[in-house]
Amino acid sequence: MLKTMRKNVKSLKPILWIIVGTFIVSIWAIWGGAGRLGEAGRAGTLATAGSQKISADEYYQGLRQRLDAMKKQYSGLNQNLIRQLNIPEQTLGQIIQQHLLLQIAQSMGLQVTDAEIGERIKSYPALQRDGQFVGYELYKRILEYNHIPVSEFEDSLRQEILIGKVINLLTAGITVSDEELWTNYRNEKESAKIEYLVAEASKIDIKSQPAEAEIAAAFAKNAARYMIPEKRTADYIFLRNDDFKKDVKIQDAEIAKYYQDNIGQFREAEKLRLSRIWLPFTAKERAAVLSEARDILKKAQGGADFAALARTYSKDDKAKAGGDWGLDEWKSLSAKETEAADKLEQGQLSGVVETDGGAAILKATEKTAASTKPLAVVSATIRTILEDQKARALVAEGIQKLEARALKEKNLDFAVQQEGLKIASTGPLKKGQPLGNFDTAGAVSEALFELKDKGISAPISIYTGAVLAQLERIEPEKPAKLDEVRADVANDIVQDLKKQQAREMLSEIESRPKDDWGVEATKNKLEYKMVEEHKRGQYLGLIGENPEADDLIFSLALQKTSAPVRVEDGYAIFRVLGRKEASRADFEKDKASERDTRLEQKRNEFLVSYMARAREEKKVRVNEEAFLKLTNEILNRYEREQ
Numbered sequence: 001m002l003k004t005m006r007k008n009v010k011s012l013k014p015i016l017w018i019i020v021g022t023f024i025v026s027i028w029a030i031w032g033g034a035g036r037l038g039e040a041g042r043a044g045t046l047a048t049a050g051s052q053k054i055s056a057d058e059y060y061q062g063l064r065q066r067l068d069a070m071k072k073q074y075s076g077l078n079q080n081l082i083r084q085l086n087i088p089e090q091t092l093g094q095i096i097q098q099h100l101l102l103q104i105a106q107s108m109g110l111q112v113t114d115a116e117i118g119e120r121i122k123s124y125p126a127l128q129r130d131g132q133f134v135g136y137e138l139y140k141r142i143l144e145y146n147h148i149p150v151s152e153f154e155d156s157l158r159q160e161i162l163i164g165k166v167i168n169l170l171t172a173g174i175t176v177s178d179e180e181l182w183t184n185y186r187n188e189k190e191s192a193k194i195e196y197l198v199a200e201a202s203k204i205d206i207k208s209q210p211a212e213a214e215i216a217a218a219f220a221k222n223a224a225r226y227m228i229p230e231k232r233t234a235d236y237i238f239l240r241n242d243d244f245k246k247d248v249k250i251q252d253a254e255i256a257k258y259y260q261d262n263i264g265q266f267r268e269a270e271k272l273r274l275s276r277i278w279l280p281f282t283a284k285e286r287a288a289v290l291s292e293a294r295d296i297l298k299k300a301q302g303g304a305d306f307a308a309l310a311r312t313y314s315k316d317d318k319a320k321a322g323g324d325w326g327l328d329e330w331k332s333l334s335a336k337e338t339e340a341a342d343k344l345e346q347g348q349l350s351g352v353v354e355t356d357g358g359a360a361i362l363k364a365t366e367k368t369a370a371s372t373k374p375l376a377v378v379s380a381t382i383r384t385i386l387e388d389q390k391a392r393a394l395v396a397e398g399i400q401k402l403e404a405r406a407l408k409e410k411n412l413d414f415a416v417q418q419e420g421l422k423i424a425s426t427g428p429l430k431k432g433q434p435l436g437n438f439d440t441a442g443a444v445s446e447a448l449f450e451l452k453d454k455g456i457s458a459p460i461s462i463y464t465g466a467v468l469a470q471l472e473r474i475e476p477e478k479p480a481k482l483d484e485v486r487a488d489v490a491n492d493i494v495q496d497l498k499k500q501q502a503r504e505m506l507s508e509i510e511s512r513p514k515d516d517w518g519v520e521a522t523k524n525k526l527e528y529k530m531v532e533e534h535k536r537g538q539y540l541g542l543i544g545e546n547p548e549a550d551d552l553i554f555s556l557a558l559q560k561t562s563a564p565v566r567v568e569d570g571y572a573i574f575r576v577l578g579r580k581e582a583s584r585a586d587f588e589k590d591k592a593s594e595r596d597t598r599l600e601q602k603r604n605e606f607l608v609s610y611m612a613r614a615r616e617e618k619k620v621r622v623n624e625e626a627f628l629k630l631t632n633e634i635l636n637r638y639e640r641e642q
Contacts, residue, residue, distance in 0.1 A: 046626055047092065049099040050618035054092075056630055063091045063634050079264055079635045088631045092622065100614045102159060105166045112158045112165070120161060121154075170610060171603040176595055182587060184598050187536040189582035192553050194534050194574055197509065197517050198527040198542045199502035201495060201570040210493040219482045219489045226480040226488065231428035232448040234457075236469040237416045238424070238438060239398050243465075244391040255382045259375045262632070264639040266373040273366035274330035274341050275306055275323040278316040280358035293352045293359040300349055306363045315358075324365070337362065392625060399459040399466040406456050412470035428475055438464045461625055502570040510573055513561045517575070533580075543567045549574065 047054040066087060071077050082088070122133040143150050210218075219226065259266070277296060281289035296313050300306050310323025318325055331338060337360050340350045344364035353360040398419075405415035413423045426435055429445040439445075439462050447457045451471040460467040482489070509520055521528035527542050534540070536550045543549060549572065552562045556576050564571040587594070 047622040049096050049620045050103050052099045062095055066091050079639050101163045101166050105162045110165050112161045117154055174602050176598045181594055185587050186582040191533045191535050191580045192576050193532055193578040194576050195530040196572050196574045198572045199505050199570045201498035201502050204498040204501050206494050210490050215489050218493055226485045228478050228480045229430050230477045231475040233428050233473040234426045234448050234469040234471045235423045236467055238467050239395045240465040241391045244394040245387050248387050248390040250383050250386045255379050258382050262636045264636055266378050268371050270370040271368040273327050274325045275363045275365050277310045277314045277361040280315055290359055297361050395466050402468050503564045506564040506571050506573045510561045
């Protein structure tokens with residue numbers, strides 16, 4: 001956390017520990033040290049937010065502080081978990097948001113007085129003793145002891161207060177009505193046990209194709225549906241990473257250094273393959289089942305084949321596979337089982353592991369210790385990585401040189417010719433349309449739609465290199481002619497026919513309300529699902545989030561079949577088997593806390609939407625290559641320090 005903490009702290013009074021731990025850290029984890037807004041440090045700009053540049057150092061400090069704070073909350077925090085939780089992306093996003101909010105505060109003319117800073121300092125519980133502020137002398141001693149200048153600390157605090165003011169001002173008009181509260185409460189508390197059938201249009205086979213007259217009639221009837229979207233054409237130059245690799249030389253010493261600096265990349269975690277025999281029980285059956293489990297364990301300990309015992313006695317869906325839960329799937333078992341599994345050596349049996357719902361016997365069928373791949377094994381891989389890194393750096397240097405000349409001359413073609421290269425044309429592109437076989441994500445076409453006529457893009461980084469483009473022509477959206485969309489019209493006719501057949505199939509089943517839907521699904525190649533507890537807004541397999549389906553589920557009479565409901569790929573029918581209702585009396589008891597919770601939710605939802613618009617308006621840009629490189633550096637260093 002704070003690297004200014006000292007080892008010789010015996011002279012500090014106990015209260016100082018509390019203050020340093022809860023007050024200083026809480027502020028400086030957000031604004032702290034070299035990571036304060038606007039302070040330069042580590043070379044390079046990682047992102048821009050409006051007029052503000054976000055330095056690589058600011059992100060470096062912010063992520064390190066975030067990881068140090070998390071380490072105290074999560075045991076076993078490692079690089080994989082950090083990446084899975086998207087901590088680097090969240091940290092950079094928060095820094096960008098702070099910059100944007102401060103710019104918004106400035107545009108609103110908001111300010112923070114010295115009195116407000118003083119009140120904030122005095123109001124912190126950690127700076128109070130017997131309900132009174134400990135005094136500015138002690139407060140200054142704490143900062144001095146930790147080598148934190150008072151002026152810098154209070155500037156950071158000023159920014160925190162200013163952001164709070166902006167947020168309060170932006171969300172001041174947000175309210176929650178009683179009816180909205182009740183609706184939200186009901187949505188959270190009500191649930192229904194349901195079953196449903198889905199007829200997927202994609203699985204219906206239509207052999208005949210529509211005739212020309214049918215296509216023409218459908219187009220004439222629905223001409224407004226068929227528009228040729230706006231297209232943009234640009235001149236561009238593409239610098240390919242692979243073309244620059246011939247100029248890259250990698251020394252053995254560089255490979256060795258990369259290996260040492262990134263040793264975590266080459267570690268292979270311990271591997272455990274687990275098998276299980278599972279015997280579920282109810283409260284009444286517990287004693288008998290535990291006795292049976294102990295008998296089975298004795299057989300396994302006596303040399304009986306574990307897989308055969310699992311096939312005979314186990315009562316879970318892995319029994320047919322001899323109880324094999326593989327290398328990873330077993331990690332989804334109960335905490336007691338995974339804890340017991342972690343202690344097993346290869347070939348070892350656990351005792352009888354009792355959980356809330358049953359008894360388990362575990363066996364470690366395979367176990368491989370954690371290891372690190374030697375340099376000799378991974379040197380070729382490292383060489384490839386370093387070649388790619390250096391080639392990317394050369395590409396970045398080359399594209400920036402072209403950009404500078406093109407902007408000066410206001411002509412990309414001229415800049416390209418001066419470097420002895422050749423310009424190319426994108427041809428007409430829709431927004432997001434791929435370019436050639438090198439820009440499959442459509443990054444170039446996306447960039448073109450942000451340019452004005454003859455505008456020159458910033459360098460566009462793609463996986464295989466970098467592109468610079470100059471917009472040459474804009475073709476506005478226009479109504480399509482039949483020849484331009486004939487295939488689309490024919491496909492729409494076929495899709496409509498498939499959906500019609502799907503609806504008719506379910507309507508016929510709807511007319512027989514007592515049928516077994518599992519049987520119907522098998523007979524008609526439909527999908528059958530049952531959900532024990534569905535709540536409004538929850539995702540339903542093959543359907544997704546569907547408000548119309550939810551309205552039916554929570555209004556339909558029990559055991560009654562719904563009419564077919566349109567879903568993404570066809571139609572579905574529903575049957576409600578049971579329902580839990582929300583209580584008005586309980587709602588009245590929880591109303592005050594529900595209001596606070598819902599108000600906070602609405603404020604957060606508004607801010608997320610508002611900040612998304614602000615990012616667009618301020619043209620937030622992130623140097624993805626620099627972000628990924630610096631993130632790898634931070635995480636690798638963090639892992640080495642653990």
